[in-house]
Amino acid sequence: MNPSTLPNNKQIIIERQNFQRLLDVLKNQGYQLRGPTVREGAIVYDEINLVKDLPEGWTDVQDKASYRLQKRDDKALFGYVVGPHSWKKFLHPPVLKLWEAKRCEDGFEIKEKVAFTPQYAFIGVRSCELHAIAIQDKVFIEGPYVDTTYKNRREKIFVVAINCGEAGETCFCTSMNTGPQVSFGFDLALTEVIQPDRHYFVVMIGSAKGHDVIKEIPHTKASNQEISIAQSKVEQAREEMGRTMDTSDIKNLLYRNHDHTQWDKVAERCLSCGNCTMVCPTCFCTTVEDVTDLTGEETTRVRKWDSCFTMDFSYLHGGSVRTSVKSRYRQWMTHKLATWIDQFDTSGCVGCGRCISWCPVGIDITEEVAIIQEDKAKEKNDENA
Amino acid sequence: MNPKPKLAVWKFASCDGCQLTLLDCEDELLAIAEEIEIAHFPEASRAVMEGPYDLSLVEGSITTPHDAERIQEVRRCSKFLVTIGACATAGGIQALRNFQDVEEFIRIVYAHPKYISTLEKSTAISEHIKVDFELRGCPISKEQLVEVISAFLNGRKPNTPTHSVCMECKLQGTVCVMVAHGTPCLGPITHAGCGAICPAYNRGCYGCFGPKETPNVASLSHWWNQLGVEREDILRALRTFNAEAEPFRKESDNYEA
Ligand code: SF4
Ligand code: SF4
Ligand code: SF4
Numbered sequence: 001m002n003p004s005t006l007p008n009n010k011q012i013i014i015e016r017q018n019f020q021r022l023l024d025v026l027k028n029q030g031y032q033l034r035g036p037t038v039r040e041g042a043i044v045y046d047e048i049n050l051v052k053d054l055p056e057g058w059t060d061v062q063d064k065a066s067y068r069l070q071k072r073d074d075k076a077l078f079g080y081v082v083g084p085h086s087w088k089k090f091l092h093p094p095v096l097k098l099w100e101a102k103r104c105e106d107g108f109e110i111k112e113k114v115a116f117t118p119q120y121a122f123i124g125v126r127s128c129e130l131h132a133i134a135i136q137d138k139v140f141i142e143g144p145y146v147d148t149t150y151k152n153r154r155e156k157i158f159v160v161a162i163n164c165g166e167a168g169e170t171c172f173c174t175s176m177n178t179g180p181q182v183s184f185g186f187d188l189a190l191t192e193v194i195q196p197d198r199h200y201f202v203v204m205i206g207s208a209k210g211h212d213v214i215k216e217i218p219h220t221k222a223s224n225q226e227i228s229i230a231q232s233k234v235e236q237a238r239e240e241m242g243r244t245m246d247t248s249d250i251k252n253l254l255y256r257n258h259d260h261t262q263w264d265k266v267a268e269r270c271l272s273c274g275n276c277t278m279v280c281p282t283c284f285c286t287t288v289e290d291v292t293d294l295t296g297e298e299t300t301r302v303r304k305w306d307s308c309f310t311m312d313f314s315y316l317h318g319g320s321v322r323t324s325v326k327s328r329y330r331q332w333m334t335h336k337l338a339t340w341i342d343q344f345d346t347s348g349c350v351g352c353g354r355c356i357s358w359c360p361v362g363i364d365i366t367e368e369v370a371i372i373q374e375d376k377a378k379e380k381n382d383e384n385a
Numbered sequence: 386m387n388p389k390p391k392l393a394v395w396k397f398a399s400c401d402g403c404q405l406t407l408l409d410c411e412d413e414l415l416a417i418a419e420e421i422e423i424a425h426f427p428e429a430s431r432a433v434m435e436g437p438y439d440l441s442l443v444e445g446s447i448t449t450p451h452d453a454e455r456i457q458e459v460r461r462c463s464k465f466l467v468t469i470g471a472c473a474t475a476g477g478i479q480a481l482r483n484f485q486d487v488e489e490f491i492r493i494v495y496a497h498p499k500y501i502s503t504l505e506k507s508t509a510i511s512e513h514i515k516v517d518f519e520l521r522g523c524p525i526s527k528e529q530l531v532e533v534i535s536a537f538l539n540g541r542k543p544n545t546p547t548h549s550v551c552m553e554c555k556l557q558g559t560v561c562v563m564v565a566h567g568t569p570c571l572g573p574i575t576h577a578g579c580g581a582i583c584p585a586y587n588r589g590c591y592g593c594f595g596p597k598e599t600p601n602v603a604s605l606s607h608w609w610n611q612l613g614v615e616r617e618d619i620l621r622a623l624r625t626f627n628a629e630a631e632p633f634r635k636e637s638d639n640y641e642a
Binding site: 039040041042044065066067068069084085089094095268269270271272273274275278279289290291292293294295296304305307309310311312323325357358360361362 | 419420549551566570572587600608
């Protein structure tokens with residue numbers, strides 16, 4: 001919803017000491033809160049209830065195949081970028097029981113499914129993540145085949161977005177036009193500001209739901225100065241962006257370079273472990289398993305996240321189509337950055353950098369693109385020579 | 386009603402842990418016994434029914450000339466034969482002898498070496514006979530064993546994915562110990578099935594389930610090296626329960642000496 005169409009499109013201020021109130025109001029409205037929290041040496045998304053569940057005073061330092069938590073010298077609640085989890089795990093669950101059936105005289109009977117749809121409030125959604133959700137909306141809701149689990153969950157969410165005040169070493173949202181400024185898809189969008197004597201949030205209201213929540217939290221109208229401080233934070237993130245990707249002509253570049261030697265080189269390093277697809281907030285593929293019990297009287301159909309890096313993924317009658325790791329990496333990257341555009345009218349990459357940080361051997365999608373691009377530049381020079 | 390299919394459990398060189406997994410099934414064991422006749426399972430009962438058997442579970446590796454003959458017998462009396470565990474599928478921990486001089490061991494260990502009849506190598510069952518299905522693990526997972534038996538009884542393919550352990554980490558939301566803590570982990574080249582237990586307890590994967598499909602062992606060991614793991618430690622990590630599995634053996638050879 002466009003905030004400007006709302007009666008109250010002014011930005012407001014919530015002081016840090018009133019932040020718990022925001023969580024309480026959302027809980028009272030029946031939302032289950034999901035947000036960042038420190039676990040196993042990382043900031044993951046999980047159930048939260050209190051401000052103290054948030055990663056106060058922590059940041060993440062990321063690079064190829066490396067992620068480390070570090071103490072900040074302030075008490076920021078959202079002073080990190082993105083971690084190993086994405087909101088996809090709530091909207092598109094990793095493992096989902098689809099139905100159960102029982103054998104009967106003339107075949108089998110599907111047991112009545114009690115469809116329970118949790119109502120989530122997501123706390124601390126980044127701009128790139130909103131873009132990722134919008135991409136999954138296209139896949140799951142806007143096409144001819146609607147995924148009802150996703151749709152039902154998606155329709156109920158309350159989004160508390162956060163503008164990035166710092167960018168990570170593996171981030172490249174500016175290249176993908178997906179951030180760092182939150183621009184749509186939120187109920188409330190926050191910018192965290194920490195000054196020597198004051199800690200507050202500049203809040204933009206994005207929906208009527210957001211407006212109803214704000215009414216119950218102590219707030220003041222934001223001054224022009226406060227708004228411009230918030231704006232400068234986002235500008236800082238934009239300038240700090242750790243990586244870039246040149247996306248001009250990217251679709252045709254990859255189509256033209258199906259036989260590029262770089263695919264062989266990356267295949268020497270790629271483990272076909274599937275981590276990149278699992279952490280990617282837009283990857284949506286699943287597999288389905290039917291599990292009978294020992295008696296063969298009952299069966300369950302379970303859906304699980306799958307990856308184009310497995311052999312089973314391309315298994316057709318008689319064998320797998322993509323037996324080489326080269327063909328699997330090429331499939332992943334070409335789909336993500338090129339065929340996705342033909343299929344869904346958008347790139348499949350939002351530049352969040354997760355696949356770079358969480359690839360166990362540090363394969364970097366921006367580097368792979370750049371290498372293929374370099375050769376294009378060389379080709380041009382050769383032509384001109 | 387058709388007679389129940391007959392199950393046999395066989396033991397070769399092994400620790401018995403995988404067979405015990407069957408006894409360990411507790412809740413499911415009665416249901417299994419309802420559906421299948423436990424016809425030959427010396428570990429559980431001395432009562433032995435004659436073959437042929439519809440389903441044979443084979444534990445252990447082949448290490449003696451006698452066993453090399455016995456496995457042929459087992460094949461002859463089994464309609465569907467499943468090997469269970471790292472010993473049966475890859476030669477087991479005892480395959481470490483394959484990298485040494487067995488004669489020398491025998492001389493050192495036994496007072497009367499002439500009574501010892503052993504093969505130079507410990508080998509997987511599939512090196513000797515045709516195997517219908519291999520269930521990995523050291524030990525195997527109870528859930529996977531029940532799944533394989535259910536699948537057999539219902540004439541379907543078992544759901545035992547051959548992809549990496551990493552996928553199991555990610556499905557359950559475990560934070561990667563290699564990326565987030567710098568802990569060396571064999572998960573990216575290891576066959577799924579354990580449920581990624583070790584990473585969930587902040588340990589690197591030990592590779593109990595052996596190599597996954599299309600494993601890139603060289604790339605991972607190279608990365609371990611960059612993480613600061615010594616060459617001899619890489620060698621040791623690759624030479625455990627699945628040392629003789631070809632992708633592990635090949636790469637470990639590169640780290641010898
Ligand atoms: S491809 Fe990589 S950088 Fe792009 S959205 Fe997926 S995980 Fe993020
Ligand atoms: S690119 Fe990295 S994360 Fe993706 S499959 Fe290859 S090794 Fe695994
Ligand atoms: S902890 Fe090990 S198995 Fe799990 S994702 Fe990381 S490398 Fe893979």
